[in-house]
Amino acid sequence: MIKVGIVGGTGYTGAELLRLFAQHPQARVTLLTSRKEAGQRADAMFPHLRGHCELSFSAPDPEALAACDAVFFATPHGTAMQMAPALVARGVKVIDLSADFRLRDPAVFQSWYKLEHSARELLAEAVYGLPEVHREAIARARIVANPGCYPTAVQLGLLPLLKAGAVDTGHIVADCKSGVSGAGREAKIGSLYGEVADSFKAYAVPGHRHGPEILQGVADIAGAPVAVTFVPHLLPQFRGIHATLYARLTRPVDNLQRLYEQAFVGEPFVDVAPAGDHPETRGVRGGNTCRIAVHLAPDRQTVVVLSVIDNLVKGASGQAVQNFNLMFGLDERLGLQAPPLAP
Amino acid sequence: MIKVGIVGGTGYTGAELLRLFAQHPQARVTLLTSRKEAGQRADAMFPHLRGHCELSFSAPDPEALAACDAVFFATPHGTAMQMAPALVARGVKVIDLSADFRLRDPAVFQSWYKLEHSARELLAEAVYGLPEVHREAIARARIVANPGCYPTAVQLGLLPLLKAGAVDTGHIVADCKSGVSGAGREAKIGSLYGEVADSFKAYAVPGHRHGPEILQGVADIAGAPVAVTFVPHLLPQFRGIHATLYARLTRPVDNLQRLYEQAFVGEPFVDVAPAGDHPETRGVRGGNTCRIAVHLAPDRQTVVVLSVIDNLVKGASGQAVQNFNLMFGLDERLGLQAPPLAP
Amino acid sequence: MIKVGIVGGTGYTGAELLRLFAQHPQARVTLLTSRKEAGQRADAMFPHLRGHCELSFSAPDPEALAACDAVFFATPHGTAMQMAPALVARGVKVIDLSADFRLRDPAVFQSWYKLEHSARELLAEAVYGLPEVHREAIARARIVANPGCYPTAVQLGLLPLLKAGAVDTGHIVADCKSGVSGAGREAKIGSLYGEVADSFKAYAVPGHRHGPEILQGVADIAGAPVAVTFVPHLLPQFRGIHATLYARLTRPVDNLQRLYEQAFVGEPFVDVAPAGDHPETRGVRGGNTCRIAVHLAPDRQTVVVLSVIDNLVKGASGQAVQNFNLMFGLDERLGLQAPPLAP
Amino acid sequence: MIKVGIVGGTGYTGAELLRLFAQHPQARVTLLTSRKEAGQRADAMFPHLRGHCELSFSAPDPEALAACDAVFFATPHGTAMQMAPALVARGVKVIDLSADFRLRDPAVFQSWYKLEHSARELLAEAVYGLPEVHREAIARARIVANPGCYPTAVQLGLLPLLKAGAVDTGHIVADCKSGVSGAGREAKIGSLYGEVADSFKAYAVPGHRHGPEILQGVADIAGAPVAVTFVPHLLPQFRGIHATLYARLTRPVDNLQRLYEQAFVGEPFVDVAPAGDHPETRGVRGGNTCRIAVHLAPDRQTVVVLSVIDNLVKGASGQAVQNFNLMFGLDERLGLQAPPLAP
CATH class of the missing domain: 3.30.360.10 (Dihydrodipicolinate Reductase; domain 2)
Structure with missing residues (x-):
């Protein structure tokens, strides 16, 4: 089982990651961080996950994150660029759902997000995670910037x-x-x-x-x-x-x-x-x-x-799981095969 | 009081006409036709009109319609062009909310609505009821084609x-x-x-x-x-x-x-x-x-x-009342001054 | 024209009061207070009121409020009981849409609202504003507690x-x-x-x-x-x-x-x-x-x-206007006669 | 693979059966009938099933239905009682999502559904499919009346x-x-x-x-x-x-x-x-x-x-699949384990 960590799991994209990984046969979310909700069970906040996720939120801890095989950032802008470099350096694969690694030009990033980019080397290396365009590069990437x-x-x-x-x-x-x-x-x-x-x-x-x-x-x-x-x-x-x-x-x-x-x-x-x-x-x-x-x-x-x-799926968490599958050499469709719900 | 008839009052634009005229100080709906619902009270179908409209639907009757000062067609396409010529000839002002008199070229009408136009003379005379463009012509018109x-x-x-x-x-x-x-x-x-x-x-x-x-x-x-x-x-x-x-x-x-x-x-x-x-x-x-x-x-x-x-208002019944006001020389805003409802 | 003030006009009941008074023939809102939004136009916050209300919010000022004939409290619990006594003393009629004057027993109030009641004399005098039960008392009241x-x-x-x-x-x-x-x-x-x-x-x-x-x-x-x-x-x-x-x-x-x-x-x-x-x-x-x-x-x-x-209407602002009409000896229906909007 | 037929698959419960069976590891829908839509692909009517269901509707055919291991009725009332007896006689297990076999007393059925019950023997045998109450009987049943x-x-x-x-x-x-x-x-x-x-x-x-x-x-x-x-x-x-x-x-x-x-x-x-x-x-x-x-x-x-x-799930198609699992001696949860979708 591939061990997955999620930083910032209290938003809608975090909840979607939990929902999708609950159906993934080869990966399991083992760590879910939220400074604010530390100690609370995820299924207390998201009752649709009752019976599908036993995790509680914990305060983000670098060691615990480094023990994961992959870490997803479902955080506001500015967090991933602080935390990702250390994780990548320790061999953890990172998928960032925020905007931190999407724009190649740090000046463009700064003009739109009002933050100086603090991880320019990693930015240069990051692969834009649109599989239909960059599949091979994603498969080799250490860090993927999940598209907007x-x-x-x-x-x-x-x-x-x-x-x-x-x-x-x-x-x-x-x-x-x-x-x-x-x-x-x-x-x-x-x-x-x-x-x-x-x-x-x-x-x-x-x-x-x-x-x-x-x-x-x-x-x-x-x-x-x-x-x-x-x-x-x-x-x-x-x-x-x-x-x-x-x-x-x-x-x-x-x-x-x-x-x-x-x-x-x-x-x-x-x-x-x-x-x-x-x-x-x-x-x-x-x-x-x-x-x-x-x-x-x-x-x-x-x-x-x-x-x-x-x-929330192809536009965020589903595409992130698709990128994860590619990065780990798995069938791209794992965890993503349930039919949509309509109406 | 100006006497108003509505042909085809069982749809949403018909109900809106009733709602708006309930607030009009110088006009009153006196006739409301629907072949199918003849005999039923309008407020049984539209309970929000309870206390604001005492009318029942009646089967369309040419004499009763001709006794109105103005007749609105809130009908599917094809009805107004059958009935309007006789009404106009008898001095009734007509506002048609359907598409029958909107397109000046009967060939274009036919190609889109799959009906031959049966009132070409009146079509040539009809004024397109967009007051911001055709206000003066509307004021003089015997028949107005209310825009889509x-x-x-x-x-x-x-x-x-x-x-x-x-x-x-x-x-x-x-x-x-x-x-x-x-x-x-x-x-x-x-x-x-x-x-x-x-x-x-x-x-x-x-x-x-x-x-x-x-x-x-x-x-x-x-x-x-x-x-x-x-x-x-x-x-x-x-x-x-x-x-x-x-x-x-x-x-x-x-x-x-x-x-x-x-x-x-x-x-x-x-x-x-x-x-x-x-x-x-x-x-x-x-x-x-x-x-x-x-x-x-x-x-x-x-x-x-x-x-x-x-x-339903500026895009249909409200604009129709605005046209009606212009055709009768009234303040254009009568019946249309209540604030919108939001949220 | 009766001069009306509204304390706390940034919520939904405040906006409804503005909408209803825009249609009231004998009263006009002349004062609209909000500490937080002072200086902003009401119709910038509530665009459906554009063309129907020219007022801007102002910081609450006791003198300006005392110059009104009637003051509505559309505030969270706890405000009206602070401000109403002085207004009533100066002859301003008060309609409180909050809960401050609804419960006759101050102990019950305190146990549910976690606030000690600071205007017990006025509480004893306040009339519960359900016209179908207390119409006569409302007509004579100096302060009305608008029901939940x-x-x-x-x-x-x-x-x-x-x-x-x-x-x-x-x-x-x-x-x-x-x-x-x-x-x-x-x-x-x-x-x-x-x-x-x-x-x-x-x-x-x-x-x-x-x-x-x-x-x-x-x-x-x-x-x-x-x-x-x-x-x-x-x-x-x-x-x-x-x-x-x-x-x-x-x-x-x-x-x-x-x-x-x-x-x-x-x-x-x-x-x-x-x-x-x-x-x-x-x-x-x-x-x-x-x-x-x-x-x-x-x-x-x-x-x-x-x-x-x-x-928001019979359950809040509309009933408040109905009570206002009764308190001022007006036709109970003024400002409240537009048909509902449906669908 | 257990072969499943669905009679009347054009409604919401029919579409739900298709969605759920797309995730069922031991059963496959092989027949989908609709007199009216015969020839049309199911995923043309229900685009969320594109990629999850290749079936087209066919006119109901007794032989084709009898070739199924199980048949679900997702029909209006009155159909299952006509068709089920022959299927049960030929060894097909039947799950009826309509009301035909829910009420044990045919007189009560008739008074509420205005139809004489035409399959009283089978009615006497049918098991009410609420697993939490009748699990053992369901497991042995030839026909299950899926609850309302x-x-x-x-x-x-x-x-x-x-x-x-x-x-x-x-x-x-x-x-x-x-x-x-x-x-x-x-x-x-x-x-x-x-x-x-x-x-x-x-x-x-x-x-x-x-x-x-x-x-x-x-x-x-x-x-x-x-x-x-x-x-x-x-x-x-x-x-x-x-x-x-x-x-x-x-x-x-x-x-x-x-x-x-x-x-x-x-x-x-x-x-x-x-x-x-x-x-x-x-x-x-x-x-x-x-x-x-x-x-x-x-x-x-x-x-x-x-x-x-x-x-549509525990109240209809999901409970029907749960009953199906019980009737075939499968793990009751098969096909029903994906987390809910929220928000």
Whole structure:
């Protein structure tokens, strides 16, 4: 059994890691840290885990963490870059669900996160954990930066078009919608039921932290800069991201559907929906699948891509488990095979 | 008291007309027709109207309708074009909430609604009921085609940019999201709670009936054809439309906020949100306001407009009452002044 | 115009007072206090009030409050009992939406609210603001204790049975369900969307603060102690209380429907639903109505009463305006006549 | 591999059977019938099953069904009693999720379901599939009547009190709340999003079909008639039943918590919550657990039991799989071990 530690297990992504590892046949969570909740059982905070997780939170202890084979950071930004270097040095594989190791340029990191990066060497080494793009590097990595939720949906949705060089990379629109779980399990007015339910709005139009991550990722895929206007919106639901992507063809593409199907052949967690389909977020609720449909708009020139994920799974903890499997040479699908729950 | 008849009062827009007229000081609904529900009290079907409406449904009767001063059609497509000509001929003012009189070109109507238009003369005379564009013509009209919900949000959101000739009219994106009330009060699987709640999806990407209406409307505003890629989405909520509009500037605009504020000066039902704001659909729930915010994307070249309405009010019944007020020379705001209900 | 002040206007009941007074023809809110938000416009916090309220919050100032004709306390417990005595002494009428003046016995107050009562004289004078029971006293009162939300639904639901002496007062069950707005607009984990949506639970089964208020109220109505087992539950919705009340008949009642209709004849805000009806909370959403249906269970001996209110209106701010109207000799319905919003 | 057939797989319980069997290591669904949808793939109707179920619906064919080892009926009432006798005669084990074999007395069945029972011999043989009460009989049964959702939550919640003979069986109240999935996947106005969301109501107070099933079940447990006033309510959520049960103690019970824990020792799918807990429906969402908390009301005499299930799992398809496991001598938990999904 591979021994897994989770730092910061009191949020939604921590709880998802516990849920997913409860179904993993070759790994077991043995350590779960939270300074604030030390001593409390995890299933007292998350009753759906009763009978599936016997752990209690403990205060983070470097020795105990170093005794794990892998450590996941499900922490706010700024923690992983403090603690990861020592763990990696002691041979622990690290998967960071926070943003600390996502942006390669520390200056860009600092301008968006208002923190100086304190682990630049490790940052240089970290692999961006989008398996559909960086599978081999992930398998060899000591530390993986697990992608953000919006960037996952957007990059996978655009990948076939960018690889094919078929669209105008100067003007892509990514209109993205997320359930409120993306805002975390923090007591703030904006996340109250009374503020979120039965309403819809955009936010952060002038600039969102996932913007630079998207630009970095699509440039990696395209091999050149790509301009994406990214606007996030808040959905009155808990889980789910829907990215609606608009790109203009620069040349005729024979068969968009086939382009997409071929781009993702063999991918266990990307499902190209049947031609003409409009995927729903609930169709992947609780599952690690990114489901993508591709359409041509009535003008016959604008490609409209619909890309849906469960932001807590493929957009966070599920992708983290997928990366974990790759890093340990396991079948990529372990722990991730239960069907989604719908409706 | 102006006598009002409503044809087809069993849907959500019919119920909204009853709610709004209950607060109208100079008009009273005197006739409410439904072939299927004839004899039933309206407040038995819509208990929130108990104490506010004593009417029962009756089978549609031409004489009784002709005795009204104004008749609203809250019917599926195809009914108003059958019944309106006789009413107009007898001096009854008609406000049609269906699509029958929205598209000026009967061939376009036929291609989208699969019905031959049976009232072409009246169609030629009908005024498109968007007061912010056609106020004077509405005031003189015998028949008003009340705009669709998406087209209302999109046209008002784009109006200042189009009038200013400031954006590339070849490539505008209108990513629109609607609550499920837009689908009406019809027993169909797709509108079940179990199919709508806690999920989000696009629909009709290859083409939606509101597409040609939008194109006709923005061309009227711009004085030339405008290309809009329109994609509708279904929100897990009952009321509300949020249009996110993307347009590229063709010349520097000094002050987008001021451009918007000046474009709507004096408009009682368009509220330009404070600079930097992200309007929520619930902020206009139950009200006739269209609230609009304008942003510049991080690329400094793409204008992002956020336009929200209650699809049943400014997107349907409220705008219909506004048109009614204009047609009868009343203060445009009568019956429409109660604050929205939020949260 | 009657000048109204609101102390603590940043919560949901404060916002509701602003919404309701925006429609009141004879009163105007002239003062709105919040220490924390002083200087901010109310409509920046509550965008649905844009165009309906020009006020900004100000720090509470005794002189400014004393210049009002009436002051509403929409504060947490403990504030009104500090500030009300001086206001009453200066001739300001006070309506307290908090619990400070609801429980006549200061010892009971202290045991449930963990605060010693600091205004016992005023407490002795305060009138419990349930108009259907204490209308005349309210009209003469200098200070009114606005009832709690659950107690309003329960007392009105039981009133006809208790007045008729028709049920076993030793064993009444009040199974009550409330939308989350009852928990206020406070940043706490338990009120997050992620904790409330798509789930249902009971809370405070061993004892809830509204328990003693219910017992006091039903005893007043019955003229003797009544035992009520009260269990509150949290609904995944924002507004609405549904009380399901179970009482055993001690003697045959000829016609329960008529008993209820007669008990509430002339009441502007109690609506006895048609026989056999099952009222929905949304049927009173935004309105001041308490709608009640009465049934006999299949055992022909247990009366089941269904009593619904909007907890923020008849259960709080609407009832407060109703009390205000009574205290100032106005038509009880002023400001409260707009139809509910449904769906 | 045990071969499983499902008759009527287009509803929510049918889809749940497919979801659960996708995780079952020793059984496989090989036949899925629907007259109406014959030819369509199941995952086209239920996209969350893409990648987990390759089956298409076929028209029901007696020979194909007889080739299965077990057949589940996920049909409306009246179908199973037509088809089950022939299947049982040919050695196929039958689990009926409809009501056809739940009520032992065919006259009671007929009075509630308005159908004459056409399989009285098989009815006499059928075992009521509540494993916590009838485990041994289920293991030997040829046909199992899978319990209704409300009856499951109520019976399990009352079981310890009834077995202990500790409460007044003359006056028990079962105030029950269910998500809308209990109404099935049928196109009807009452199940529309617009009719269910953001609202709450009771229904069928004068009598509900699960009433007689509850009375039969609790009498079996108690060994004598028990009077239960059962009132169902509709929650604005998809999954979940919460039964709040009120019973009066007839003698002091030392330790209610221990009484409950001991009553369910060893039960894999009944979880007695920690003392003082208030279980949430989402804590069992997607899982087969019935979670129960027991409290004493402030009067120290009324026991309040909170019993929650996922109505589609422990209240339908999960319990059906549990019964299937028992009938085939398998570990009762197979296919049912994935953690619930929350939030």
